[in-house]
Amino acid sequence: MTPFTRTGAWAAIGAVVLYAAGVLLGYPALIGLAVGLTSALCCAAVAVSVKSRVSLRRTVSPLRVTVGQAALGRVEAHNPSRWRSPALTAVDRIGSIRIDLPVRSLSGGESRVVEYPVPTTRRGLLRLGPLTLLRVDAFGLLSRAQRQTDNALLWVHPRVHALRPLPVGIVLDYEGPVTENSRPGTVTFSSLREYAPGDDPRRIHWKSSARTGNLMVREHVDTTEPATTVVLDTRESVFGDEAFEHAVEVAASVASSAWTAARPVVLHVLAEDAAALADAGAHTDLDRLAAVSRCADRSAVDLVRLVEDTAPGGALVVVTGEDASAVLTRLAGQRRRFTTVVVAVIAPGACGVRRRPGLVVLSAPTAEETAAEWNRFVGGS
Known part of the structure; x- marks a missing residue:
């Protein structure tokens, strides 16, 4: 069913009212106006009933950014027919925000690119789309929307603050993650990354490769190396909105300081849905922290149990909003x-x-102040 625009809705209501008034009051002029409005609506319906052959394709670059980093959406409109297309509107959505992108008339075979900034002021997993093509008649009475593409995802990672790496003991191998050179039984999955020449084909993760369109390989860490274990509390009862964002930044900063020192990192997030993350295409710990949210159905007992279930060795960092003595x-x-x-x-x-x-x-109270306290503590001052 072709939807009315606001103008079209008033025109339809006006046609009904004018016709009724003309019949009841005996004014042919009012009936004539009603017929005129009805004719305009019929012409509009014919105009938008023809499906546009213009196709739209959206890309976002980059697909992973840090809070505040620029991200750009690009919509390419292409007219594959021999005839000039009318002016159209490409409509994209970023969460609940609607983005209207005017596309001028395209001659046959012509393509045009329209760009728009994607807001990255908040950490999170931004869903873009669906991208639709909106066609409105010349009178602005009726419109027709044609869905063009599915949703896309933009990973907005938390900010990372400079931290001194926490001593974790004697580091056996400063070359970072290893696989073939590790002793049997000491290797565990760490993350996914894009395939590089020379990688073992047996490490290709086919499900993620199919989802992303690029070959993805599994990375592993040697669990005999002292690791930095980071546990993030997500309980709604101990964090407000802003405090939780600072907590996520602290967790990301601790993990990043260990990565910079080429040390293994093991991240645990309370109430994390690993299956949903895998389906969304999360590859790294920063992806996991981009998607994390507070939970309302966990207690301090769950947090302690999560910590107790972690593998021992190295350093343990728990990021929480509660300092209860128990x-x-x-x-x-x-x-x-x-x-x-x-x-x-x-x-x-x-x-x-x-x-x-x-x-x-x-x-x-903030990630910045936590970073300052951390660096003073690790530096011994």
């Missing part, structure tokens, strides 16, 4: 399994470094 006591018990235990508490009004038996508590 929780800290349970986390301090992890000192027997890790060389260093740090709890980063992101909470309004909190600031400073506290040393408790078995762990260190860093408290700050």
Whole structure:
């Protein structure tokens, strides 16, 4: 069914009212106006009933950005017919935001590109689309939308703050992830990356390759190396919206500092839906942190259980919004399994470094202040 524009809806209502008034009051002029409006609506219906042959294709570059980094959407309109197309509107959506992109008339065989900025002011997994082609008649009475492409995803990663790497013990291999050279039973999956010449074809992850259109290979880490284990609390009861964003930035910064030092990182996120992430095409820990959200159905017991289920060795960093004594006591018990235990508490009004038996508590209201406290602690000042 062809939808009315706002003008078209008023025209249809006006035609009905004018016709009724003309009949009841005996004014032929009103009936004539009603017939005129009806004729205009019929002409509009004929104009938009013909399906446009113009095709649209959307690309987004880059597909992965950090908060605040520029991302550009490009819509290419192509007219494959021999005849000139009328002016059209390409309509894209970014979440709940509608983007209208005017496309001028295209001659036969002509293509034109329209660009628009994609907002990246907030961390998250942005869904773009569907992209539709909107055709409106010359009077602006009726419109017709033709769906062109499916949804696309833009991964907006959290900001990363410069942190000194946390000592985790003796690092056995500074070359980072290894596979063939590791002893049997010491290798575990770490992440996915694009295939490079020389990679073992047996490590190709076919499901992700089919989804992305590029060959993706599995990367592994040697679990005999001391790792930095990062656990992110996602409980809604301990984080407000802004505090949670700072917590995600802290988790990303801790992981990034270990990556920079070529040390293994193991990230655990409370209540994470691994299957949904895989279906969305998450490849890295930063992808996982881009998609993370707060959960309402988890407790402190779940957080402690998640920590206790992690593999031992190296350093443990727990990012949370709660510094309850009972929780800290349970986390301090992890000192027997890790060389260093740090709890980063992101909470309004909190600031400073506290040393408790078995762990260190860093408290700050923002990621920037947490980074400053972290660097002072690791630097020993």
